[in-house]
Amino acid sequence: MSGGVDSTVCAALLKKQGYPVEGVYMRNWDANDEMGVCPGESEWRQVQDICYRLNMPCFKVDLVKEYWHQVFIRGLEAFSRGETPNMDVACNREIKLGVLFEQLSLHVPTADPRRSYLVTGHYARTLQGPQGDYRLLQGLDPSKDQSYYLCQVPQKALAHTLFPLGHLYKSQVKELAREMGFVDVAAQKESMGICFIGKRRDFKDFLAGYIDDRPGDIIAPDGRVLGQHSGIHTRTIGQSVRLTIDSTKWIVAHKDIERNVLRVVAGPNHPALYKTIVNVRDVHWVSGMGPVRSPGKLLRAQCRYHQVMSACRVTFHPETSSAIQVEFVHPQRGPTPGQVLAIYDGEMCLGGGVIC
Numbered sequence: 001m002s003g004g005v006d007s008t009v010c011a012a013l014l015k016k017q018g019y020p021v022e023g024v025y026m027r028n029w030d031a032n033d034e035m036g037v038c039p040g041e042s043e044w045r046q047v048q049d050i051c052y053r054l055n056m057p058c059f060k061v062d063l064v065k066e067y068w069h070q071v072f073i074r075g076l077e078a079f080s081r082g083e084t085p086n087m088d089v090a091c092n093r094e095i096k097l098g099v100l101f102e103q104l105s106l107h108v109p110t111a112d113p114r115r116s117y118l119v120t121g122h123y124a125r126t127l128q129g130p131q132g133d134y135r136l137l138q139g140l141d142p143s144k145d146q147s148y149y150l151c152q153v154p155q156k157a158l159a160h161t162l163f164p165l166g167h168l169y170k171s172q173v174k175e176l177a178r179e180m181g182f183v184d185v186a187a188q189k190e191s192m193g194i195c196f197i198g199k200r201r202d203f204k205d206f207l208a209g210y211i212d213d214r215p216g217d218i219i220a221p222d223g224r225v226l227g228q229h230s231g232i233h234t235r236t237i238g239q240s241v242r243l244t245i246d247s248t249k250w251i252v253a254h255k256d257i258e259r260n261v262l263r264v265v266a267g268p269n270h271p272a273l274y275k276t277i278v279n280v281r282d283v284h285w286v287s288g289m290g291p292v293r294s295p296g297k298l299l300r301a302q303c304r305y306h307q308v309m310s311a312c313r314v315t316f317h318p319e320t321s322s323a324i325q326v327e328f329v330h331p332q333r334g335p336t337p338g339q340v341l342a343i344y345d346g347e348m349c350l351g352g353g354v355i356c
Contacts, residue, residue, distance in 0.1 A: 001025055001058065003046030005185050006121030006175050009165045012180045014119060015054055020117075023051040023058030026100055028067040033181035050185065061103060063095055072096040076210050082257045083299070083338025086234040086305075088149050089352070093284070096120070097157040099152075105160075118161045122146045126158060127348075129287070134159045135284045136349040141169040148305050151254050151342040151352030152284040201280070204234045216260035220244070221272070226250065238273060238334030240243045255337075274331035278303065280341050283322045283353030290321035300344040301326055303335045303355065309344060324353065 001007040001023045010014055014021045025047045027040060044060060051058035071090045078085035113194050120210070123139030124147040133155060139145040153161075162183060165173055177186035213231045220226050227243045231237060241250045241264055253272045254263040265272045285291065293316055300309040310328050317323035326341060335355050342352035 001047045001050065001123075003043045003050065003185075004121070004188060004190070005174055005182070006165060008182055008185050009173050009176050009180070010121050011050070011056065011120050012182070013055055013164050013176075014162075015056060020056075021056050023047055023054075023056060024100070024104065025058065025060045026096065027060055027062050027064060028095065030064050041255065052181070052351050053181070061100060063099055064098045065322065067091070068097055070099070076207075078338050079207060080211055081232040081338075082255045085354075086339045086340045088305075089152055089340045092149055093152040097161060101160070103159045111354050115159050118157070119162045119164065121165055122163055123149060123165055123168075124349075126161070126163060133287050134343045137166070137240055138344070138347045138349065139163075139166045144170050146157045147339070147349040148302055148352070151286070151349050153286070155286065155288045156247065158286065166176055171207070191314075201245045204230075207233060214260060217291045218262045220250075220265055221263070221265060226264065232257065232260060232262060236337040238268075240268070269333075273333050275335050276328050276331050278326045278328070278332070278335045278341060279324055279356040280324050280353040281322065281356050283319065283324055283351060286349060287351075291345065298329075299350070300346075301328070302342045302344075303332055304339055307332075312343075314343065322328040322353070 001011065002025075011021055025044050027044075031042065047058055071087055071094055074090065075085045075087045092130070097118070105120055120205060122356070123141055123144040125137040125139060125211065127135045127137055129135050136147055136150055136153070136158060138147045150158075168176075174186045177183070207258050209232065212234050213234075215228050215230055218227045218229050219224045225226075226245055227241075229241070230252060235241065235252050236253070237252055241252060241262070243250055248266050248338050250264040250266060250269065251268055251270065251273060252262055253265045253270065255261075283290075291314075296313060298311055299311045299314060301352075302309050309329055310332060312326050312328045315325040315327065326343070337355050339355050340352050343350045
């Protein structure tokens, strides 16, 4: 639980249905070590208050060490390589539905583990397949669907995770909160940032505390040096670069890691920003194995969260299902190394991997 409206409504719905429910607050970051202000303690107090009002116990799980090593350090390493990692996908895979799931399984030794579930406020759904495996489906609210962030969750965890909000729209969740007496919670602003950065800190400034700046040239397609960047890790493909030499809107099209050069193009719709073929590594399949290899089968894919899904075909590596090539029917703008590409068959998320 975070103290927000989604986890509050999840808990209240299950309590209303008669399930024994415990609130769990997950602490991932030690704010005392950073200049950034993390709302961790106020969130924990909010969770305690909500659980008191729901007449249910709650406890806090400290996963600072695990998050640091399994998500944050790996993220920094990816940034240092010039990639743009998705740390939210990594957190769901490694921490929320990884370490936390395992720890909570041990927390209920007297209960039947087959009937114990981790419940989250993600807008996603599951469906048990004919072979007993659990399938991940999109949430019904297209503006809130979070199946993308869950595309690398282990099958074992997915089989014991409930998503009570998957069939609801955000507006319905807020209305339920008000009906249940949580008017104050429903009125809260939605949390959209990364807690450990702090509300007033720029991500570029935050990274500067961990990765040394390494200035280099910003180069136009004709070879002109347009300016200097402070470090390749501070920029991502498709991002605009502010330059004072003219009024042109320059966009990052390529990171030349070896030469420490940012290559930019003029305008957000320059052809160099678009790709039809995207290579993907470290692919995780939700079912535990790759889908049936049907040459030419039309699927859909997302190269980043909230991007409109686009039709594609998948070609598998001959020796492993963890490496694929995705060919889109229509060119995609700015597929970014380090970001996650999620693959769908209709509304079912088959899995996802890291863009090379």
